[in-house]
Structures are given as structure tokens and as C-alpha cells.
Amino acid sequence: MAKDVEGTLRKIAQIGYTEIETGTYFGKTPKECKAFLSGMGLTAPSGLYMTTVMKKDWNKTVDQAVEGGQSFMGCAYLTPDERKTIDDYKKLAELFNRSAEVCKKAGIQFMHHNHDFEFQPLEGQVPYDIILKETDPKLVKLELDVYWATKAGQDPVALFNQHPGRFPIVHLKDMEKTPDRAFAPVGTGSIDFQRILDARKIAGIEHYYVEQDVCKIPPLEAIAISFQNVKKLSV
Known part of the structure; x- marks a missing residue:
């Protein structure tokens, strides 16, 4: 992407993907970006952002997300400095x-994307529970990263x-069957994605994205493997 945005996106579309999740407009206006993606057969229904924004x-x-055609906006990641205490998480829930x-006023659904640290006990409580309990379930949905x-x-x-109904988007990310449990292309690791997608109605899943933070083979090869394996799932 750093070297060739258009060429990379075209290859992603050629593999068969029709949706991407982003947080950038690739140097274009949101409207230009929407048309740019549409010309390749792609849409970007959701974007992720940091709390600083x-x-x-x-x-x-x-306003830009509306112009770009997004239906979902979410929190991408919580930095270590902003999640030191349970009180920090309560403040984050207020921010969310x-x-x-x-x-909501713009017709967009807000969500939070998790990692593993939200599930690690802090001061005798589980931070993810704080996010769930102290945010309005209609206003704040969850984007579950199944790997984390x-x-x-x-x-x-x-x-x-x-x-139920609180997870409109999921990240499909597999885990190697190795002691270090590294990231893996979907369908090559240990996670049962069919079981997860079988629960899509109770979860409220509307979109699901292949994601792999680190690839041991060229990324486009990795996402091609993931795409073929996701296609084999019954949805």
C-alpha cells in the first residue's frame, strides 16, 4: 500500500474482496475516495480511528465518513497510556x-474494536465488561476481533x-497451531470460523473482514488463501 495504493487495491478486488475497512481516504476527498473504490468494485462500509480524533x-x-459512504465508525485501539486503570476505562466509555x-445524528453506527488487553483483569474487574456495561447498547456496538x-x-x-445483537462486525483472523499462537491466514489455524458465523444472527453480524496483522508470506498471498477458505464457509 505504501508503494502502490491503486495497484494493491486492484489486486485485492481481483482476489474477490468487495469490502474493505479503512480509516483513511488515500489522499483523496471522501467523495473522491468513494468513487475511486467503486471503480474497482470495492466499498468501505466502516472505518477505524483513534481516541485522539x-x-x-x-x-x-x-461528516467526512458520511461523504465517503460509511455506515460504521469505530475505535481502532487503546494506547497503554489511556487504559492504566478501571477509571480510565469508565472515562473511555463516556467518550464512546x-x-x-x-x-447517530449522522446515521452512522459507532463501535469498539477489541484486542486481548480488554479481557485481562484490572483492579479486580474486566475492562471489556466496563465497556459493555457503561456504554449505551444501542449507541455503542462491538467489532469483535476473534483472534484477540x-x-x-x-x-x-x-x-x-x-x-445478542451487539456485534455487527467481526474480524476473521486465525491463530497458528503453535506455542506462540502467531497470526495465520483464515482456515489454516486453530479457530473454528464456521461455528462463529453460524452464530451470526444472534450476534447481529452484518459485515466480516479478513485481517492479519503480520504475515509470514507475502500479504496478498495470505489474503488470497484467507479469501478462498472464507468462501468455503456456509454463510
């Missing part, structure tokens, strides 16, 4: 609620059953 330029960012109100949830010892389907 939510605290500073959120209204403008939401406020940010989600702005999104699994790595943290969570069962994605159990989370769906406990919080």
Missing part, C-alpha cells in the same frame, strides 16, 4: 457514548450469546 476533530471526521451520539478474544481465553460465540 474523537476528542478533537470528531464532528468533522463523522458521546462519540456515538454524534455518529480467543487469545485472551474468550469464546466469541459465548460473547454473542451474552450480548
Whole structure:
């Protein structure tokens, strides 16, 4: 992507993908970006952002997302400095609620994308529970990264059953069957994706994305393998 945005996106489309998740407009205006992607047969229904944007330029960012055709906006990641205490998470929940109100007025759904640290006990509580309990379930949805949830010892389907309808988007990311449990192309590791997608109605899943943070083979090869294996799943 750093060397050839258009060429890379065209290859992604050629593999068979029709949707991408982003947080950038590739140097174009949102409207230009929407047309740019459409010309390749791609759409970007959702984008992920940092809390710094939510605290500073959120209204403008939401307006741009509307122009770019997005239906979902979410928190991409929480930095270590902003999640040291349970009180920090309570403040983040307040920020999510406020940010989600702005999104709602624009017809966009807000969500939070997890990693593994949200499930690690802190001060006798589980941070993910704080996010779930202290945010409005209609305003703030969850984008479940199944790899990070699994790595943290969570069962994605159990989370769906406990919080029905709260997971409109999931990241399909596999885990190697090795001691270090590294990232792997979908369908080559240890996660049962069919079981997860079988629960899509209770979860409320509308979109699912292949994601792989680090690839041991060229990324385009990795996502081609993932695409073929996702195609084999019954959805």
C-alpha cells in the first residue's frame, strides 16, 4: 500500500474482496475516495480511528465518513497510556457514548474494536465488561476481533450469546497451531470460523473482514488463501 495504493487495491478486488475497512481516504476527498473504490468494485462500509480524533476533530471526521459512504465508525485501539486503570476505562466509555451520539445524528453506527488487553483483569474487574456495561447498547456496538478474544481465553460465540445483537462486525483472523499462537491466514489455524458465523444472527453480524496483522508470506498471498477458505464457509 505504501508503494502502490491503486495497484494493491486492484489486486485485492481481483482476489474477490468487495469490502474493505479503512480509516483513511488515500489522499483523496471522501467523495473522491468513494468513487475511486467503486471503480474497482470495492466499498468501505466502516472505518477505524483513534481516541485522539474523537476528542478533537470528531464532528468533522463523522461528516467526512458520511461523504465517503460509511455506515460504521469505530475505535481502532487503546494506547497503554489511556487504559492504566478501571477509571480510565469508565472515562473511555463516556467518550464512546458521546462519540456515538454524534455518529447517530449522522446515521452512522459507532463501535469498539477489541484486542486481548480488554479481557485481562484490572483492579479486580474486566475492562471489556466496563465497556459493555457503561456504554449505551444501542449507541455503542462491538467489532469483535476473534483472534484477540480467543487469545485472551474468550469464546466469541459465548460473547454473542451474552450480548445478542451487539456485534455487527467481526474480524476473521486465525491463530497458528503453535506455542506462540502467531497470526495465520483464515482456515489454516486453530479457530473454528464456521461455528462463529453460524452464530451470526444472534450476534447481529452484518459485515466480516479478513485481517492479519503480520504475515509470514507475502500479504496478498495470505489474503488470497484467507479469501478462498472464507468462501468455503456456509454463510
